[in-house]
Amino acid sequence: MRLITHRVKRGSKVLEYAQIMEDAVENGRKTTKVLKHLGRIMSPEDLERYRKLFALEKRKAEIERVDLRTLDVMPPLDYGMIYASMVISMPLEPVLSMLGKHRDVIFLGMVSRLIHPGSDLSLMRFLERSYYPQIHGLKKDRIYEALDALIGMKDEIEIAVVKALKPDLRRVYYDLTSTYFEGKEKNDLVMFGYSRDKKRSKEQIVIALVMADGIPIHHDVFPGNTVDPATLQGMLHDLREKFHAGRVIFIADRAFGRRPSLSILDRSEYITAVYRWDKPYRDILMSQEFAESDRMDSGIYAKEIDVEWNLGDSTKREIRRSQKRRAIAVWNPDREASDIADLDDKIATVRSILASHTGTDQEKMGKLKVYVKNGAVNDTRVSMERRLAGRFMMVTDTDMPVAGIVEAYKDLWRIERSFRTMKSFIEIRPVNHRRSDRIRSHVFLCVLSFLLSRMIERSMNDTVTIAAISDQLSELLAIPIKVREGTVTLRSESENARKLLEAMKIPYPNRVLQSVST
Secondary structure, X not given: OEEEEEEEEEOOEEEEEEEEEEEEEEOOEEEEEEEEEXXXXXXXXXXXXXXXXXXXXXXXXXXXOOOHHHOEEOOOEEOHHHHHHHHHOHHHHHHHHOXXXXXXXXXXXXXHHHHOOOOHHHHHHHHHOEOOOOOOOXXXXXXXXXXXXXXXXXXXXXXXXHHHHOOOOOEEEEEEEEXXXXXXXXXXOOEOOOOOOOOOOOOEEEEEEEEEOOEEEEEEEEEOOOOHHHHHHHHHHHHHHOOOOOXXXXXXXXXXXXXXXXXXXXXXXXXXXXXXXXXXXHHHHHHXXXXXXXXXXXXXXXXXXXXXXOOOOOOHHHHHHHOOOEEEXXXXXXXXXXXXXXXXXXXXXXXXXXXXXXXXXXXXXXXXHHHEEOOEEOHHHHHHHHHHOOEEEEEEOOOOOHHHHHHHHHOOHHHHHHHHHHHHOOOOOOOOOOOHHHHHHHHHHHHHHHHHHHHHHHOOOOOOOHHHHHHHHOOOEEEEEEEOOEEEEEEOOOHHHHHHHHHOOOOOOOOEEEEEEO
16 A cells, blocks of 8 residues: 555646555456545645545554454553643653653653652653553663753753743742651752651752743752752842843742841842731731721732831841832731631630640640640630731832732742642652752652643643543553554543543544554
8 A cells, every 4th residue: 555646637737636556466467556536736735634644544454454363452551641741742842852862751751740650760660551652661771861861951951941931930939848758868968957848857858949920940959958048049040040031020938038038039029928927027917907998809908018127137238128128918808717717626626625634735735735825725825816817918129019919929829839739749759869960850850740730731721630630631541452463552432531632622642543563
């Protein structure tokens, strides 16, 4: 079977047609017959379309020649998320191509964390149960080589991602997390420090992530004992130098609202918050009155207030920079009701424990011990929490209106959810590496996997989580069938996966994924 072009002269014109021909032997003589007329060729696009039709007809013919008695259906393979990722990641092709021969290993590593998160070496097992014919067999040396190449190109890849996806860099969101290690590690990253996982007895690393337009654009890995302010300077420098960003508003959570961090943030434009229990913010928030004129369309109340900042032993330059700071007091009535309900539940638990135990029973109280004083409920603490319910304070040096500042800070939930996604669904842990560079490359692979997950979620307008998408696409499988001539791979039929791919504007794959192959 072959595709040919046939020319026919009609008057002064020469018309060209595409046909599928087949050689045959009849009565001992070789003959050629036309199997199918495809149509007239009027443009290069027509010829390309006919080539695709020919390939489809060839696949069909190969399937029809299969002797059903020789069929051997093999275990189905994961395919849905791999297929969707290949289509969704097309804008990233210039980025992935930079990895050269390591491209497919890194891409498969990105996708694997969306299906079966595990150690980097678990990629070998993932390939065995997945349909990704671009890689035939995978050994650990090849995985390590790919990871080394990946971290060696970190800056170039991050820059290329920004160029390819063109996120809005005028507002960037920043957050930190930590991930802990089992056992004792000996390198310059894994150390004891403040644990956001509440695993104080375990060594850890600190991971910083910058997002813009809902996608991760930059990250860094710090030693586990790194304090929050120490991560800021390099991040702010990278945004300007690496991405050549113009005006950037740096948005970070309340961990950066204390004096050491603010003195660094004052060198740029930023929006952050303070710990409402810190003085003098606590007293200011408890005594603050809000008017109807402070009410925003969202139902949240916000207004600019005067605050006397604690500048301590700041230099004259730091004091001068701090004069641009603005404080915004915020009251969310819905959050207030939720906070008070939560507080009432806690106090009810405290009273129950106090009534049934001698003393305060510190172990039984756990975190609730802050509500106990001298063997009774600490009414002063409870009263203060009620007055602080639903209230917080933001700090900024921008010239944005109050409503814009509040809305910009509210969007910080995206990056906070990002870390929850990376640490739960994509699972940064386990980190089964001893060398610092391999730990960094593992984190980078997780960040790229998270980038892919965000691209997939955005194809659904953020209405469906990556976990739900992965679950539905798991119904789309590749089914290898051994025949005498080799192996034919078919795709399964799934109405759920078909509807989801249609919503993502991705065509459902052809019935035959791979014709006879050895």
